[in-house]
Amino acid sequence: MTDSSSENVPGRHRTRFPGISSRAYEHPADRSALVALRKLSGFDTVFKALSGLLPERSLRLLFLSDSVRVSDAQFAHLHTMLRDACYILDLEKVPQMYVTQNPKPNAMCIGLDEPIIMVTTGLVELLDEEEMRAVVGHEVGHALSGHSVYRTILLFLTNLAVKVAWIPLGNMAVMAIVTALREWFRKSELSADRAGLLVGQDLQASMRGLMKIAGGNHLHEMNVDAFLEQAEEYEAGGDLRDSVLKILNMLPRTHPFTTVRAAELKKWAESRDYQRIMDGHYPRRAEDKDTSVTDSFRESASHYADSVRGSKDPLMKLVGDIAGGAGDLGGRLRDRFTGAAGGGDRSGSNGSGAKDDGPGATGQPEG
Numbered sequence: 001m002t003d004s005s006s007e008n009v010p011g012r013h014r015t016r017f018p019g020i021s022s023r024a025y026e027h028p029a030d031r032s033a034l035v036a037l038r039k040l041s042g043f044d045t046v047f048k049a050l051s052g053l054l055p056e057r058s059l060r061l062l063f064l065s066d067s068v069r070v071s072d073a074q075f076a077h078l079h080t081m082l083r084d085a086c087y088i089l090d091l092e093k094v095p096q097m098y099v100t101q102n103p104k105p106n107a108m109c110i111g112l113d114e115p116i117i118m119v120t121t122g123l124v125e126l127l128d129e130e131e132m133r134a135v136v137g138h139e140v141g142h143a144l145s146g147h148s149v150y151r152t153i154l155l156f157l158t159n160l161a162v163k164v165a166w167i168p169l170g171n172m173a174v175m176a177i178v179t180a181l182r183e184w185f186r187k188s189e190l191s192a193d194r195a196g197l198l199v200g201q202d203l204q205a206s207m208r209g210l211m212k213i214a215g216g217n218h219l220h221e222m223n224v225d226a227f228l229e230q231a232e233e234y235e236a237g238g239d240l241r242d243s244v245l246k247i248l249n250m251l252p253r254t255h256p257f258t259t260v261r262a263a264e265l266k267k268w269a270e271s272r273d274y275q276r277i278m279d280g281h282y283p284r285r286a287e288d289k290d291t292s293v294t295d296s297f298r299e300s301a302s303h304y305a306d307s308v309r310g311s312k313d314p315l316m317k318l319v320g321d322i323a324g325g326a327g328d329l330g331g332r333l334r335d336r337f338t339g340a341a342g343g344g345d346r347s348g349s350n351g352s353g354a355k356d357d358g359p360g361a362t363g364q365p366e367g
Contacts, residue, residue, distance in 0.1 A: 014201045015278055016088050022145040024282040025194035030145075030187040059110060059152075063118065067100040075099055078124070081133050082117070085140040085199045095143050097136075099124060105213055107135055109142035110152045117143070126217055131209035134200035141195020147188050193265045198277065203269045207262055214258040224262075231263035 017024070023031055063069075070078045078097065086094045095115040102120035105127075109117050117139045127135065142148060197206050207224045215222055234257070268274055276282065 014088065014199075015280075016090070017198065017277065017280075017282060018090050019284040019286060020090055020277075021283040021285045021288055022141070022191075022195075023288070024277050025141065025191055025198060026145060027187045027190040027194075030191045060116065063096075063098040063100065063116060067098040067118070070097040070099060075124075077129070078119070078132070078136070081129075081136045082140070085133070085137045088199050089137070089140055089144055089195065091140055091144050095140070097139075107139055109139045109148045111148045112152055115143035115148040126212050127209055128205075130200060130202050130205035131212065134196040134202070134206045134209055136196075137199025138192040138196035140199065141192040142188070144195065145188065145191060147192070190261065190264050193261055194268055194274075197265060197269060197274075201278075203266065206265055210258050210262045210265075227259060228263055228266065231257075231259035234259060235263075 068074050070082060072079055078099070082097050083094055086092075093114070095109070095111075095117050097117040097119070099119055099121060103122045104120060105123040107117070107119040107123055109115050117136075119135070119139075123135065124132070193206070197203060200206060204224070207227070208219060211222050211224065211227050212219070214227070
């Protein structure tokens with residue numbers, strides 16, 4: 001089948017994506033890392049050799065013994081959503097899915113050989129049907145991308161870091177890997193949000209779900225536009241001290257902040273890339289073996305360059321200043337850390353002969 005077909009679901013038609021590659025929805029930073037890892041000779045063999053050390057078998061037994069397995073007989077509506085999500089993204093083998101008792105809204109996809117999807121009762125009780133459909137699509141997106149492998153490794157290393165915390169160098173080494181994996185995983189969450197939108201094909205439901213995760217089941221008290229304004233204020237507000245605090249707040253997290261996820265997803269939903277996928281023009285899994293690592297890294301680098309140029313964050317503006325060769329960076333650094341707006345008479349010429357706009361300028365390079 002070369003064209004997208006449609007499946008009839010209650011109330012509306014949704015587009016199906018036969019043979020779709022996860023590259024179609026993966027965030028550039030996520031995709032470049034995965035393409036590189038997939039190209040490494042022996043990568044799968046190495047991680048399968050670690051399977052005896054990883055907690056996958058223990059987790060499978062734990063879910064089987066102490067959670068409810070989703071099926072036609074149990075949580076049938078979730079089972080229907082799961083099969084529907086796999087049908088839309090053309091994932092041939094439907095992963096096992098469990099509901100576990102936990103009031104905190106959460107979901108995850110883990111597993112080395114076969115993905116397992118877990119959702120908490122807190123999440124099931126919080127979301128309506130269309131919001132939950134986006135979450136199930138999100139987790140199926142993780143499965144299609146192969147994220148479950150890295151998620152399992154992250155869980156293992158996080159537990160290991162606790163056990164070796166008394167060994168200074170050992171703990172530092174493990175935490176360095178955990179920090180790197182968390183940075184990757186945060187990007188993978190943006191990819192999976194896109195997969196959830198491809199499955200649900202209802203941007204408002206995706207937005208509502210993220211708002212509920214942030215603020216609970218009080219939709220009558222919340223507003224999507226105001227929620228997105230928070231993301232804008234978070235990105236642009238403060239001085240360099242706030243930029244550093246943002247980084248420190250983010251480091252221990254596996255997920256991006258919820259307002260940021262909502263803003264990123266809305267931006268992608270309004271992009272030409274999303275529309276092309278909906279029109280049936282997307283990379284196929286059959287073409288994955290021909291994917292160029294160089295092209296993927298180039299696309300990732302281009303994405304980061306665009307992010308720096310377009311960012312309103314003070315630290316990113318400073319990075320733009322440095323990349324653009326702006327003068328008096330020491331003064332700019334001091335003023336942005338102190339939040340100075342005026343800074344006295346600091347006009348004049350910078351190292352390139354151009355006029356220095358002073359600390360009140362945006363510092364954003366042109367073009």
